[in-house]
Amino acid sequence: MKHHSFHLSALSIRLLLIFLTLLCAVPFLVVFINSSHSSLEIIQKFNLLPGDSVTDNYKTMQSLVDIWRGFVNSIVITVPYTILTGYFGAMIAYGFAKFNFRFKNVLYAIVLVSMMLPSQLTIIGFYRLCLNLHMTNSYLPFIIPGIANATTVFFLRGIIEQSISDSMIEAPRIEGCSEFGIFNRIVLPCIMPGVATMCIFNFVASWNAYMGPLIILQRKELYTMPVMISMIKGLYVTNYGAMYLAIAISVIPIMVVFAFFSRYIIDGLTTGSEK
């Protein structure tokens, strides 16, 4: 008797999970399927299987705007930004974790507060800064702030305090290794998994950034992927196949990153929130 009612609720749970999974997956499936159909096929019926118009869509897409240009531009910003967040994030976290100096707590409080600042609300000041530095139409305003990524510092400080013992630093110090050498050769390799996790998050955040590039980059050939995507509707008008294909191309890098690193990503989210 008891078993029976349990089965029913198990079924409804299963249905809920399947429904939510479909809700998350189907929009992406529609994008990939429709990117291989002609615009006519797309407005005539709901397509369930891939079509054969992917090359035509590709030609239309590229003839109106060079999507790969946006792709490359996004990579040119995202990769150096991500490397800076990882390297400097680890270095700054190491400074806070293993050294004692005056005002350390005050300085760390500044790091924590900067984590909560709603950055989008200082966009006018950011724009004025870029004007003053003659950095409009430059990628530097999006790359250099990678050095001061508070979340990465916060996360890696916890990891260093847990996994690097003082003796691991003292031993090479006695043997005459320089302080930077200790960081580069001992600390950084030891916390590499944590650094990689944060780098994945920072890569995604930088890849998806929209308002900053929209404001600072005025020359069309400098547009990043999200800026291009937001302007596609006006450019492609009724070329639906080309639009779906462009969305698919913008989504693929994130999908690939997620397919390989989903465990790291979710574990990273998890450990980050436990602290």
Add this chain to the structure above:
Amino acid sequence: MIQPDARQLPRKKPRRSTLAKDRYGLLFIAPFFVVFLIFGLYPIISTFQLSLQKWDGMMPAFSIGLKNYTRILGDQVFYLSLWNTIRIWLGNAIPQFGIALLLVAVFTFSKIHGKNFYRAMFYLPNLITATSVGLLFNLLLDGDNSPINQLLTALNISGAPISFFQSKVLTSGLVSFVQWWMWFGYTTVIILAGTTTVDKSMYEAAMVDGASKPQTFWRITLPLIKPTLVYLAITSFIGGMQLFDVPLTLSNNLGDPGKAVLTVSMYLYNQGFKNFNYGYSATISCVLFLLIAGMSGFAYKAMRSKDGMYKL
């Protein structure tokens, strides 16, 4: 006589090396503060300064006192955008926490095969570029021949095809839905992480005392993960108040129809970069900043003091 000297000698050495090495600590953290001063603090000060000025981006800015602030007090569009932003946030935050808590309860109390797969699937939409998501849902919904309308027509739903983006209520609801779609998985993953810190023996003790699963969840799990929930609520509020990408790409940059999904961030963007009223745009930022800081602080305090009362 020799004793104290002998004790001091070995002590002196590490102390001096500690001082020398601690200077490196400052060196290691210096890059953060150099970059933060330029790209973090300067924009904040500059935005506040501009909120007291008039600036069109070409001519030098000049001070106009509190004029921008008196203007915003009577600005109906600002109030509308603020209400839109809050409504859209409530419309996605409430179902987001509801579904997330339901999923957490399911994952905690039933043995689900493929838990990690579901977690990953639900979290995936959160990683996708928000502009792509907005455009994608626009393509899926907009027009009589959109895939969703074809589906609704095929299912003989009355009223189909629906002109989603002609209706204020539907457009606003859809922005909330897309935000929910992007964030319910994230919320679930974070709350689940919070529940792993709950001691398993507490559940067993509750079961032994005859508590049902829902009772255990409401009375034991929820109070214990309250800090996680407060953290999520505050960060969700801070993010929700800055909503920009999704309504802009799902609708257009005016938040049509009839400014139904014009958010504060969109309004400040339009005031600055479309109308070249950078000073007024900065004022909108400052007012929203104060509202966010005030509300977050208030929420944090309220939760804290309530906790205290429970303890009494």
